[in-house]
Amino acid sequence: MYYQLYEFNHAALQPARAYADAVRLFYSNPLNPMAQTYLGRTLAAGAELFERTTRRYTKPAFGLTETNVNGVRVAVHEEIVWKKPFCQLLHFKRDLPEGARRGPSILMVAPMSGHYATLLRGTVETMLPYADVYITDWTDARTVALSEGMFDLDDFIDYLIEMFQHLGPDTHVMAVCQPSVPVLAAVSLMEARKDKCTPASMTLMGGPIDTRQNPTAVNKLAEEKGIGWFRENAVMPVPWPNPGFMRMVYPGFLQLSGFMSMNLDRHITAHKEFFMHLVKNDGDSAEKHRDFYDEYLAVMDLTAEFYLQTVETVFIRHDLPKGQMKHRGKLVDPKAIRRVALLTVEGENDDISGVGQTEAAHRLCENIPADMRHHYLQPAVGHYGVFNGSRFRSEIAPRILDFMRSNPAGQAEKTSATATSAPKPRAAAPKKPAAATSGKGGPRKTASSRAKSGKATTAARRNGPKPA
Known part of the structure; x- marks a missing residue:
């Protein structure tokens, strides 16, 4: 009504x-x-x-028609390389100058939480000069006819796996906010069955991996109300004359x-x-x-089944951090991840995903080698600043690109082979790697990294504009 x-x-x-x-x-x-x-x-x-x-307000256009590669302005063309009823995969194809490197292939998984994928326009624009960028362009549920069937969290994970298999093993995935959970689940499932198309690295940014850590107002609301309240008050049918007439959605x-x-x-x-x-x-x-x-x-609009399943699984029951999340009856086990590098990024002032919620992924992915995972906390930014704005461009994006270049496909096998062939020390205790894990399973910053982070923070506060 x-x-x-x-x-x-x-x-x-x-x-x-x-x-x-x-x-x-x-x-x-x-x-x-x-x-x-x-x-x-x-x-x-x-x-x-x-x-x-x-x-x-209708869906905006990306409007990215050119970028700068090695000081040369090149044209950018949008092309659809994969499509299903509830999503299409967009590729920002660049006309690279002769001899220019393509850079890492990045799949950006945009949040399916009410806004269109164009919310990440600035994120795409920042990465385009250095990488081959793809993005998930989710479809407004009210424009999808009932005859196309349902779409829930399990379908979301299936879509991601199909995209990884379409793009191949050299892909690096970036999940912004909400899709951090399904991306981690999809990679866990692919690793468990030793899928050759598992991405080389995953970057989780401001995502609700474990909302029990520093819960925000959004997290508390979900726990206080319960799934019944959301089903009764937040879900309703699409009115006529929209194409998705009578589809149950979260508007x-x-x-x-x-x-x-x-x-x-x-x-x-x-x-x-x-x-x-x-x-x-x-x-x-x-x-x-x-x-x-x-x-x-x-x-x-979001389909009702996707919205309700996400609220219940992620925000009310906390299935993933409890080790109880299932995908079509099969348990999702992040411990199966061994070959995929992990980078988590959080904002100091994030009021949507509290500090520590994304970093929790390191405790779950305990079998990823220590030198293949890292956590970064960006000072003086909120949720939006984690993936857009001046500090994202100057401080976060360079770290993401450097992490991807340092962890190409097959890096885990190389690390394992090196460790196996290296002679064991006889007397002295082995030195901890730069990204040594803490007692809780998360990454620990070294003194040198803290110093660098402090310098960067001081410079940002002195020179950088105020966050949006």
Whole structure:
């Protein structure tokens, strides 16, 4: 019923939006003398603010048509290389100059949590000069007909395994937020059956591997309400005339409402400042606001079965860290992972996935060699800053790329062979590797790495802009 009411309100406001847009165009037209006055700019600003706050934002385009490779501008083309009803795999194909290295092949797994994959546009743009990038482009559930069947967490994992097998063993996977759990599960299952297409490395960024660690408001809500509450209050059928009519979904507007309410005062202030930028004719600041909210307010629906299974498995029962997660009846065992390097990245101020939730993956993947796993905590960034923004570009992305280059496919076999052939020390105790594990199973930073991290942090705080 709520979804139908939402659609009705949106349709009812259509005439008002059209009128507001006409007012904006009239009072911002350079041929209109009123456009140069304070009153004219105020009327135009008010009309645009009304139109934007009542609009439904459609899926944005990536719009990445070129990048810089070794100082040369090259064209970038989007191509679909794999497709199923609920997802398509996009490849950002670069016209590389002669002699240029392709770089590591990266599969970015975008979060399926309400926003489109274009939320990672900045992440893709940062990696393009140095890597061959693919990204999961998830489909809005309300556009998928009921005849296409269901899609749950098990299907999500199956999709990932098929993508890994399509791309081959030289692939490095990056999971941003929500997909960290299914990516770890997919790699565990592939390693258990010794699949040759297992990725060379996995980078988990701000993911809810174990939400019992430093639980956030989002985590506490799931445990307090229980799965029954979510089934009764967060799931509803897609209204007519959408292609997915009668499909049970978790609507994107509900997810967006939750995100907005967490920082409501910040969003109100941002829109107030947007209005004043328009009145003062500050075009650059106004355009930055438009760019951010065009992306942030564009949301998609999730299938009810995927949403409910994810909430129950990850946030309520904590199946993965407890060793109880199953995929189609088969136990998911991260201890089976031996050949895949692991990098975890967290943000110091993350209010979605608390500090320690992603690092927990190291305790689960205890059989990955110590020199093939690392954890990095980025100071002074929140959840969004883990995968986007100035600090991601200057401090996080270089570490991810260096980690991938240091762990190509087959690295585990080489490490094992070296360890087997190396002579055993007779008297002195063996030195710990740079990424020695702690007593809890997680990676431990050495003194030199802490010093480097401190210098980087100091430089970032001194020179870097404030986080978004």
